[in-house]
Amino acid sequence: DAMVIQNPRYQVTQFGKPVTLSCSQTLNHNVMYWYQQKSSQAPKLLFHYYDKDFNNEADTPDNFQSRRPNTSFCFLDIRSPGLGDAAMYLCATSRDPNSNQPQHFGDGTRLSIL
Amino acid sequence: GDSVTQMEGPVTLSEEAFLTINCTYTATGYPSLFWYVQYPGEGLQLLLKATKADDKGSNKGFEATYRKETTSFHLEKGSVQVSDSAVYFCALSPYSSASKIIFGSGTRLSIRP
Numbered sequence: 741d742a743m744v745i746q747n748p749r750y751q752v753t754q755f756g757k758p759v760t761l762s763c764s765q766t767l768n769h770n771v772m773y774w775y776q777q778k779s780s781q782a783p784k785l786l787f788h789y790y791d792k793d794f795n796n797e798a799d800t801p802d803n804f805q806s807r808r809p810n811t812s813f814c815f816l817d818i819r820s821p822g823l824g825d826a827a828m829y830l831c832a833t834s835r836d837p838n839s840n841q842p843q844h845f846g847d848g849t850r851l852s853i854l
Numbered sequence: 855g856d857s858v859t860q861m862e863g864p865v866t867l868s869e870e871a872f873l874t875i876n877c878t879y880t881a882t883g884y885p886s887l888f889w890y891v892q893y894p895g896e897g898l899q900l901l902l903k904a905t906k907a908d909d910k911g912s913n914k915g916f917e918a919t920y921r922k923e924t925t926s927f928h929l930e931k932g933s934v935q936v937s938d939s940a941v942y943f944c945a946l947s948p949y950s951s952a953s954k955i956i957f958g959s960g961t962r963l964s965i966r967p
Contacts (some may be wrong), residue, residue, distance in 0.1 A: 744897075782943060782957035783898070830897050842888060843955060845897035 743767070746831050747847035753821055761816040761849045763831030769844070771837055772814040774806060775830040777848070783830055789814060790837055812848050818851075826853045856881040859946045860958035868966050869955045875929040875961050877918075877944035885946040887911075887920050887927040888955070892941045901929075901942070948963055 744765045753759040771790050775783035787796045789808045805826070807819040818825055823850065828850050832843040858879040866874060879885065886900045886905045890898040902911030904920035904927065911918050927944060944958040 746897075780960070782959050785936075785954060805936045832898075832927075842900040842903055843898075845899065847895070 744831055744833055744844050745830075745844035746849050748849060749847065750850050750852070752854060754822050755823065755843065756773050759818050759821055761818075761851070762828050763814045763816075763830075763846055764812050765831075765833045765844075766812070767835075767844060768811065769832055769833035770811075771834045772781070772808060773832040773834075773843060774804075774814070774816050776831065777828040777830055779827075786816070786819045821853050823853050826851055856885065856946060856948045856956050857927055857957055858944050858946055858958035860942075862959070863941075863962040864964055865961060866964045866966065869936055870933045871965075873929070873931040873938075873963070875942055875944075876927065877927045877958060877962070878948050878961070878967045879925050881925075881926065881946055881948055882910055883949035884922075885948050887918070888945045888947070889916070889929050890943040890945060890957075892943065892960070894940070897944065902921055915959055934963075934965050939965045964965075 747762050755778045773788040777783040785797050786800045786804055787806050803819050804821045828848045830848045831846045834841045834843045857880045887902040888903045891901045892898045902913045904911040907920055907922035909920045918927050918929045941960045941962045943960045945955045947955050
């Protein structure tokens with residue numbers, strides 16, 4: 741089935757050690773999003789790609805970066821994770837940035853910081 | 855700015871009870887409205903959507919009607935099941951910034967057998 745796949749499901753890293761989370765999609769969607777979701781909170785958009793165009797949210801810390809080497813893959817890089825970055829990270833896609841189009845989410849990667 | 859307010863949980867009901875989760879929004883223009891559901895340990899799944907006033911979205915026995923006059927999009931189900939236990943997020947996509955989704959804070963629903 742076409743879907744959004746996030747790997748790994750659980751990631752543990754050390755304080756300050758760079759970590760990369762990955763997302764792939766078989767939906768051939770143009771837009772890919774990264775969200776941060778902390779416990780019992782709503783997902784918070786970090787940034788999104790529309791094709792190769794990168795769109796950063798104004799309040800996303802510089803510590804968070806993203807790469808989209810092709811249509812299918814998108815990566816979230818956290819350069820120096822702090823304890824406050826422990827969260828669930830959700831990847832989502834949509835066909836285009838149209839308000840009628842829902843976003844399709846992966847199952848997320850839960851990041852723990854030691 | 856645009857925002858979504860939904861009733862706080864947790865909400866605990868018995869199986870076969872009637873469910874309402876209230877959601878109101880603030881937005882300029884005509885946003886699209888969504889309900890997403892998140893089962894334990896999983897990502898969000900679209901439950902239903904409505905894109906214009908008076909539209910009714912429905913799926914799996916859940917319904918919500920886009921009410922522009924009351925800026926509401928309440929989620930209802932006539933008879934809940936244990937398998938409906940999850941967190942429900944009301945959300946909007948602003949007309950002016952269609953690539954974004956603004957989520958409410960989520961309502962945790964627990965159904966007792």
